[in-house]
Amino acid sequence: MNATLIAVALSLVSAAAYAAAAVAQSRLAGRTEPSTGTLRLLGRGAWWSAVGLNAGGALLHVAALKYGPLTLVQPLGALTLVAAVPLGARAAGRRVSRTEWRGTVLTLLGLGALLLTSGGTAPHETLSLVEALGVGAATMAVVAGLSRPGTRPGLRHAAASGITSGVASALTQTLTVAVTDHTTGPLFSWRLLTVALLVSAFAMGGLLLSQTAYRGGLGAPLAVVTLANPVAAAAIGLALLGERLQGGAAGLVPALLGTAAAVRGVILLSRAQARPMAVTGEEAETAAGETVAGGAPVSGAPSRVVIGSPRQQDRQALTTEPRAVEPRAREPLTVRPSAS
Known part of the structure; x- marks a missing residue:
């Protein structure tokens, strides 16, 4: 079977697992006080169910990264949004609003345009130790800035979660290529040990940041995570791993248009989540x-x-x-x- 098809198939199943995990985390966040610490979460079965779903999605994602480049695999994570928004609405006992549908469609169209411009060859390049440490330090600085107190903490935590998850995917690709392709150097080295530690830290950090982000709702934070993840991973792939866009410089045009559409979709989802308790006159009459x-x-x-x-x-x-x-x-x- 073609390597690209394998990567797409694995990414589809991974997205479904991530969507179920996002809904589980959102429901847990809705039942948890904001002051609840991490240790309290560790004692809840719902938390470990979400962790298990995230772990399953992550394993499938790692397998997909073996067969496809970051610029191909990461945008397919947008399918998480397709599944999670209606799943979350059903779990909340309501219908998906028109604004949420429009935001979801625009986000997917934008990420689809990015997908069309991505390369389709299997990855071969890996990050050096210096590059991995530089990426790790830059990511920590960005996450620290996004996590500071201020307005819209949910969306900022969602952006930090998407960035850390995208960086973890880029670092994971270095591990998978190094383990399966012995021409990249020795299997056991300080470089791979450092990369493995960074992957673990960023993966857990992304999970905790998303849990905090989902306290403000599901649609908008998940859209931000879905958008920030492939952008961060693609930036590393293009800058450090030798990946290229389809069509060369001309491929930047659909990529930029896709980014604009995806950002517009995120804004629509943000507005929809900003009024979660609004009730229309018709709904009030029905409820009465x-x-x-x-x-x-x-x-x-x-x-x-x-x-x-x-x-x-x-x-x-x-x-x-x-x-x-x-x-x-x-x-x-x-x-x-x-x-x-």
């Missing part, structure tokens, strides 16, 4: 006419929520609603003089 846990819809019902079986609802109505009083009962008492 519905009951919870088995009650039948009541047209024009007030905002009172009825819970339980019909008999329990009748009992609740007796205890919560005032009884009707006959008009005569409200009239003041009169005293009639007795006939003498």
